[in-house]
Amino acid sequence: MSKLLIAKNLHASTADKELLHGIDLRIDKGETVVVVGPNGAGKSTLARSLMGVSDFDYSGSISFAGKDVAKLPCEERAKLGMFLSYQDPVAIPGLPVGEMLRSTIEAHGKKVRLREFKLTLAKYLEKLDLNPFSGERELNVDFSGGEKKKLEILQMLMLRPQLAILDEIDSGLDVDAARLVSRVIREYQDETNCSLAIVTHNMRILQSLNVDRVYVIRDGLISCVGDVGMLEDIRKHGFKNA
Amino acid sequence: MASKTPKGLTPEIVREISARKNEPKWMLEFRLRSLRKYLAMPMPSWGPDLSELDIDNIQSYVKPRKEMVRNWKDVPDDIRQTFEDLGIPEAERAGLAGVGAQFDSELVYHNVKSAVANQGVYYDSIENAMHSKYRGMVHRYFMQLVPPEDHKFAALHGAVWSGGSFVYVPPNTSVQFPLQSYFRFNAPGAGQFEHTLIIVDEGADLHFIEGCSAPKYNIANLHAGCVEIFVKKNASVKYSTVENWSKNMYNLNTKRAIVEAGGKMEWVTGSFGSHVSMLYPMAILNGVGASMEYTGVTFAGEGKDLDTGVKVVHLAPRTTSYINAKSLAKDGGKNTFRSLVKVTGRAKNAKSFTDCQSLMLDSKSTSNTVPKFDISCSSADIAHEANVGKISxxxxxxxxxxxxxxxxxxxxxxxxxxxxxxxxxxxxxxxxxxxxxxxxxxxxx
CATH class of the missing domain: 1.10.110 (Hydrophobic Seed Protein)
Incomplete structure (x- = not known):
């Protein structure tokens, strides 16, 4: 498999604290990589660092699709095909979901044909079992926690990234919704051969997915890299052996 | 006769404007009374700084080169191109019941679709209305809601008004598409004083749209228009404005409606331009169950002091008002939201809700909120929310x-x-x- 993303010696810090202490990570094209770890290990920081969200200082190298993206702002990484779903999606009062998506697709340099856009949006809303009028509602305002997570997946489906970094996408989803979202992600991956970086604590989202590699993160460092079998061990024994 | 009046304001100028319009005697007398009021009244001592507005230097009347026409092709080329660029004829074709286009002090074009005219809707320049079968109505209603005594710029308006529209909608008539007036101000150093008088009779409804724009000059321009709306029993009027005056404009406009029992008045306002604005649309809720809604956004950029808001007076039982005001300030712009909710002793069980939100786009801009409540009825239900925030x-x-x-x-x-x-x-x-x-x-x- 060809390499899609390679991060080397990745550090992230705030003004007074280093949160990631030199992480190496690789994601190949079409691959599903899982990042697990106990609370506070640095999982979300790693997800945000890969995307380049500007709330930390970073150092280290990141290449994506053969390009050095370490110095690129997150919007440029998004345009190259990276996507981050948020653990806590941000509410933007007054801004309809559909309008945000249309503007974003245009920002990616793609022409939006309104009729086609509406049909696609309706198709994905139905697929995710979201209210058909969700596109007219304000982004992440008055949606339930589970619906907000589905809206993150909706954005992924509409923006069609090569790499989706999904940060705790299953938190807030009930059992049926987690199964549905897992299946939708799998279908998208089958359709596009995209790569997935799944940051998860409770691992429910993995049920429909074929995991290629598992990274265990502890105290801002990768403590262990293994295959899908390692997840079974973690389920049984927690992180004490990882 | 010159196409412009001299700068400054004298009885002679007022007489000249009136003579040009071949006005009835009552209107000339009204103008002269307004002028006396204007000369006697002081400048406002509150709100934005008006010290750089030298009214004696403002041209009160600028006549376009051609009389008003009803065919778009007959509008002079350069004026037509200005309105074409603003999309006015296109909007008319797309879905308006009628259009009036004013260039400086006079309407250059006025048209109403035959289907709407056949409903008995009258929409014409106020000057034409003054000589039509509606002349009695013009006489009865003109500046009754905004009398010259109201404030200095109302008095100025009464003295030198020119252009604007008169609308009458007969009882139980629903005007399916909006009517629109567009005001374009092209003469540097001039004033625009159009008057819009709308009477919507019992059970009828109307949406009226007003658009305003002007190019930028280095000297001050003044807009002191006046809008008066009479909403009769169970009638409804929506009055929408998108205003984009240039940065040299003093926009001191007055808008007022009186709403009878069961009637509804909606103000929708987008204020983006001008150097200084003082604009507070008002509704007087005069009959049982009358209501007002105000939805407005004001955007104050660099060099702009936009003092806007809304006033509502509850005079009758079960009247309701809802105010939803948004303001944005950027690049040192200054926004002030000023509101008045007055509930008299007669307005039993009146309800009013004011929601005022400001968004600051940087730290050098200013946003003020000045709400005022004057409540004389213990059964009134009044609520007010305000917040000023930044984009996170x-x-x-x-x-x-x-x-x-x-x-x-x-x-x-x-x-x-x-x-x-x-x-x-x-x-x-x-x-x-x-x-x-x-x-x-x-x-x-």
Whole structure:
């Protein structure tokens, strides 16, 4: 498999604290990589660092699709095909979901044909079992926690990234919704051969997915890299052996 | 006769304007009475600084080169091109019941679709109305809601008004498409004083749209128009304005409606331009169950002092008012939201809710909220919410991770903030308003 993303010696810090202490990570094209770890290990920081969200200082190298993206702002990484779903999606009062998506697709340099856009949006809303009028509602305002997570997946489906970094996408989803979202992600991956970086604590989202590699993160460092079998061990024994 | 009156204001100028319009005697007397009031009244001692507005230096009347026409092709080429650029005839074709286009002091074009005229709707210049079968109505209603004694600029308006529209909608008539007046101000150093008089009879409804713009000059221009709306029993009027005056404009406009029992008045306002604005649309709720809604957005960019708001007077039982005001300030702009909710002792069980939100786009701009409540009825239900906020980094970062630049993210967040207003407007005007927001956001970036 060809390499899609390679991060080397990745550090992230705030003004007074280093949160990631030199992480190496690789994601190949079409691959599903899982990042697990106990609370506070640095999982979300790693997800945000890969995307380049500007709330930390970073150092280290990141290449994506053969390009050095370490110095690129997150919007440029998004345009190259990276996507981050948020653990806590941000509410933007007054801004309809559909309008945000249309503007974003245009920002990616793609022409939006309104009729086609509406049909696609309706198709994905139905697929995710979201209210058909969700596109007219304000982004992440008055949606339930589970619906907000589905809206993150909706954005992924509409923006069609090569790499989706999904940060705790299953938190807030009930059992049926987690199964549905897992299946939708799998279908998208089958359709596009995209790569997935799944940051998860409770691992429910993995049920429909074929995991290629598992990274265990502890105290801002990768403590262990293994295959899908390692997840079974973690389920049984927690992180004490990882 | 010269096409412009001399600068400054004298009884001779007022007589000249009146003579040009071949006005009845009562109107000339009204103008002269207004002039006396104007000369006797002081400048406002509150609100934005008006010290640089030298009214003696303002041209009160500028006549276009041609009389008003009813065929778009007959409008002089350069004036027609100005309105073509503003999309006026296109909007008329797209879905307006009638259009009036004013260039400086006079209407240059006025037309109403035959289907609407056949309903008995009258829409014409106020000058023509004064000589039509509606002359009695003009006499009875003209400046009754906004008398010259109201304030100095109302008196000025009464003395030198010119242009504007008269609308009469007969009882139980629903005007399916909006009527629109567009005011274009092209003469440097001049004043525009159009008068809009709307009477919507019992059980009828109307949507009226007003658009305003002007190019920028180095000397002050003054807009002191006046809008009076009479909403009869169970009638309903929506009055929408998208205003984009240039940065040298003093926009001291007065808008007022009186609403009878069961009637409804809706103000929808987008204020983007002018150097100084003082604009507070008002509704007098005069009959049982009358209501008013105000939805407005004001965007104060660099060098702008926009003092806007709304006033409502509850005079009758079970009257209701809802005020939803949004303001944005950027690049040192100054916004002041000023409101008055007055509930008299007769207005039993009146309800009023004011929601006022301000968004600061940087730390050098100013946003003030000055609400005033004068409640004389113990059964009134009055609520007020206000907040001033900034765009959060979290919101910007969220949109940036989707592929929007920081500026694009800010503009989209602002559009969301103002969506309440744009969704109240017909599509073309919502698009124009969004475009004005985009231009404001781009300025100085």
């Amino acid at each position: 980094e979290r919101e910007i970062n969220y949109l940036r991770t989707r592929g929007l630049s920081e500026d694009e993210a800010r503009a989209l967040i602002v559009r969301g903030f103002t969506n309440d207003v744009s969704k109240e407007l017909p599509f073309e005007y919502a698009a124009e308003m969004n475009n004005l927001i985009r231009l404001e956001m781009q300025e100085n970036m």
